[in-house]
Amino acid sequence: MNTPISPTLALLLDLVKRDSVTPEDRGCQELIGKRLEKLGFTLEHIPSNGVTNLWARCGTEEPLFVFAGHTDVVPTGDVSAWSSPPFDAAIIDNHVVGRGTADMKGGVAAMVTAIERFVASKKHSHGSIALLLTSDEEGPATDGTKVVIDQLQARQEHIDYCVVGEPTSADQLGDVIRHGRRGSLGAKVVIKGKQGHVAYPHLADNPVHRAMPALTELCAIEWDKGNDHFPPTTLQISNINAGTGATNVIPGTLQVEFNLRYSPETTIEHIRATVQLLFDAHELESDIEWKDSAHPFITKPGTLTDAMQHAISNEVGITAKLDTGGGTSDGRFIAPTGAQVIEFGPINATIHQIDERVSCTDIDTLSRIYESVLQQLLSKQED
């Protein structure tokens, strides 16, 4: 069966063939920028430490509607394990198979063609449209969206609405919209004891024995109960290490790392104080290095979530669930500016996996959904 090549699919194939493993962009943004320039967009390339960023804006009026996304992809893993080479963008069973198809070149292609159709339709009656692209979302994310947002903030360019095209759908295109994300706080802990001979424990101090009851208690803490929009805060130990390798030596230290995905019902200060209090109660001598990598954010149901839910229900006939699950995303850099930020995109079942894929039908539907959101927010209301 031959899949007809729609404009969105053609652009997606072109993007996937560029092997833009993070932080590379491989000309994706230049390609997209040229198309938007033809529509009257003003381009600003904002490179930062080897990262490629693009801010393209059409219009100067408020409100400002922004599509945001990334052109970088994660590494392929074992290329021979793929059904077809990961940068060939083969179409198999009406799906494009390749690295970055779902995360998130499918979303990027859909936003570009949605903008093109919307601008060509001349329904754009007020406000401005912009596209924010970075090649540093899958990497450390320090030179990407954050850098662009800092520049916008410095010149008081304010975003009203932002749709990030990350793959949020679970079983069916349109079933999940993310309207917030949990925070992420990590800790690297060294618990100190005194090294010694296992036969002479009175001359040593075993940090494993000291740490175990404290860590057991730590894992059992109920941090909060979550709220209407967020699940409860969770803590997971990711790494634990102690011992010299010898069976007759009590180790001198124990290293443990854990991460919390936290709801706005808990603060970083509360988490840090609780951990410290617990370690003190167990008389642990410890060094704790905290890593604050993302603060929680939420866009309350309103204009933007309504427009997206309406568009989805019109196109696919289902009511999208508003959800705050998943890992962190670049939405965390945009939301603090006061913008309404949501994420919506293709099915995420294969992201970062071998044979990552996206449905050819879904990306066309996605593009129409994005176009409908533009129409609802930036064209004259007919009814």
Ligand SMILES: [Zn+2]
């Ligand atoms: Zn992504």
